[in-house]
Amino acid sequence: MEDVAYRRVVLCFLVRPGPGGHEVLLGLKRTGFGAGRLVALGGKIDGPESALDAAVREVEEESGIRLVPAAVREAGRISWSFPAHPAWNMAATLFTADDVGQPPAASDEIDPRWYAVDDLPWPDMWKDAPHWIPAVLAGRRVDAHIVMADDDEHVASAVHR
Incomplete structure (x- = not known):
């Protein structure tokens, strides 16, 4: 079996108290990988950038x-395998941060918006x-590996370590 490379990425979840409970900042992806998804x-x-520096920059x-x-705060790690498209494989460092009171502004890539944690629009997100x-x-550390199905949409397996 050949070694398959995993792109190194970061994901950062900003959270805040909202009128009906906690909220998280997510964005509608406008371009590139995952376009059309929340x-x-x-x-x-x-390059040599740390995962933390990348998270701050990307946000x-x-x-x-x-x-x-x-x-x-570092919140764990997750990797995704796409057997039908190995070039899409990713290994992410996860982060969380509290809202700093700055309103989010849309970029060319993302249209960010606050969502109630208890009522996330799952159908608009990746199936994993x-x-x-x-x-x-919920503040728990995640260490997981997700294998996507050959349709690149559904989850073939999810392993939490």
């Missing part, structure tokens, strides 16, 4: 929100999202 803010780690690029690195996002938003 996703967490994040993206690729550039600012995608929403205009400037985070203080010391206030960003319910397997691990609730744990992140």
Whole structure:
């Protein structure tokens, strides 16, 4: 079996108290991988950049929100395998941060918006999202591997370590 590379990425979930409970900042992906889906803010780690630095940079690029690195918490790791498209394989470091009071602004790539944690629009997200996002938003550390089905849409398996 040949070694398959995994792109190094970060995902960052900003959370805040809302009128009906906690809220999370997600964004409608406008371009690139996952376009048309509701996703967490994040993206690729550039060169020698640390995962934390990438999370702070990506949040600012995608929403205009400037985070203080010391206030960003690591929330675990997750990897995705796409057997039908191995070039899509990713290994992500997950982060959470509290809202800093700056309103999010849309970027060319993402249209960010706050969503109630207890009423997330799962049909608008990747099908793997319910397997691990609730744990992140509940403050539990995630260590998981998701294998997507050959249709690149459904989940073939989800392993939490």
